[in-house]
Amino acid sequence: MIKILLIEDEKLLQKSLKKLLEKRGASVDVESSGKGAIERIRACNYDRIICDLMLQDISGFDVIEESKQRYSIGQISSKFIIITAYGSPQVHARAEEYGCKILTKPFQDNAQALDTFLTIEE
């Protein structure tokens, strides 16, 4: 079973995505704050971390930076998927630096987005 951490501060979105992912058979932890997410990443090993960029306390990139303590750069690029409603070229460029996938909200195609979340490349 794929173990997913979903970092998203918009509650409705958090609930729905959790539900959709669970329907597809994943186990999903949810987290609203960046700091809480960092705690969870330290405590637990996830196969996939879906991270919103604009969180209330810190940014999604800060979470990724902190995760470097636990994961290698290669692991970060395969584990993390960034979701953002603010897809500026700068954001895309930064995501590319980490080698992470980035999806803009709203998703063009929900099913496709779920596929992306659930596909783990070795």
Next chain:
Amino acid sequence: MEDKGGTRAEKAQNTRLIHLDGQLEDWVLETINAEGLELTEKSELASQSYKISNGRLFFDSNSSSPNLFSSGIPFNRNNLKNILRFNLRRGDINLSPEGKIKDLKLNLTNQQRRLVKTIFKKHLSPKGLDEVIKTGDEIREIDDFYSHFDSIHSLPRSIIEMDLFRGFESCQVIVHQKGKMFCDTYYYVSGMGDQHKVIPVESFNSTFSLIKKSKSKKFNQSKLLKEDIGILGTFMANVFSIKNHDIVFIVSQNGFLPPTKDEITLFDSFCNRIGSVFDFLLQRNEVSEKSQNINVLLMNYPHPVAILTSKDQILFRNRLFDEEVFYEFLDTPDRFQTWKLIKDHLLVSRIPDSTKNISDIYHYQRVSLLGELLNTLQHELSNPLFGLKLTAELLEMEHEDEEVKETLSEIASNGQRCLGIIKNFSYLYQDENFTDNVEIIRLVKETVILTKSESRQIQKEIIHDGLPEDFTIQTNPTWLSQILFNLIVNSSQAIKTVTENFRGHQIVINISKTERDLNISVSDSGPGIPDSSQEEVFNPFYTTKDKGTGLGLSICNNLCLKLGGRLNYSKSPLGGACFTLSIPLEKVTHDQNPTH
């Protein structure tokens, strides 16, 4: 001769003296009449002297002062006309007994109006300016000795032509303004005319110190074999240091005999006097350069400027200060700014229309604020909307009750619509220099939707014959959309001015392409633009709307130029206005972009 009573300036203001050849009499009268003036009385002084007057004396002819108009110009049939005109236009005339054009505006005779018109039509008067500036600087009275010399350029000639220097062939004056890398040398040889050269300061310095050290002040070329000294054989020389200038002064007979004792005495005594002439001429030269600079500055000043006397006579005006501006000043002096000059002259300039710049800035501030706002909204709204939509979809799937399902589906699709609007908005407000492969037809459609609040009920049609739906060009979508937005809103508002029933009215947007350009025309069935205003439509502040700023089309035009294209107006076959935007299919390079 100077009139000893009163200062020169006072005299110059009150009277003008002309000396007429009997043969010219008729012709002068003709000119004076043509200028709308009268020659009222003959002077008692001489039969060939006249006072020319218009209610009050302003031209007086007096045989002793033939050159008060301008120094040294002999009168003849050809230049008299110009001289007369010069004085007329310079404002030496008083147009009414009180001397106020202000009062005159109401009761100008046709003749006088014509005169004012002539003054404005034909003449700009930089010389009037010279007068003001010159009298503003203290220039000492010219005594007999000074009157021999009128400029530093012709000084060598004037010296050689003096009786004192009979037998001398050449004269050279080299002037170095302290601090400059070059010197001016003014040089005259009988029969060869005035010459002026610029020489480097090094050459000047060695000559200067050599002459300074010499006691006899006698030289010959073997000592000063320099190209820059254009003198042959022996010569006498002296140096002067005055305020900001060092000067070398040389005279020569261009012979090989050394100068006699008498000649040296003559030269020495001449040198005692000529020093102050240098000072005077150089000072005058500076004043004239200064006045030239001020003249150029004022002439090119981007707002109307004039110098008026206390009696509202024009001494100087630049091109923008035309008749209309002048009357505007007389009517509404509040709109003008004035500075007092010497002799109660006034420098007058219309206060630049600051509202223009302010609203331009205001506009751009608004646009950039809007951009920022949209970026924030994009995140702050689209995230929760997405949540709403996703949750509604999810719940819809889980629920059995048809009515609830329908409601949830409604919520989801409304969320989707809102997301779409936000996305389109933010696409339209990208950064300044953002260009993208823009799907033109989609952009036009989106822009039309954005104009909905203004164009509601008016039928709109988008025609793109021969262009595929997904046709793209590389351009700035924000600007393009803003241009179209403005044009469509303009068309809608124009239609609304003529009718409250919009049925039958329409706006047609035609998209087509030529070999090089993409053309998008927005035409409407509104009232159109009156023929008389067609040239003004792109000017800022031109508006036909009650509440318009008149900036819309001007901004459109600017944005068009930024896109490397152009905006043209024509009459629409629908009866109203048609604006056609042409932008190049190939993206313009930075160089061609007029804004950079």
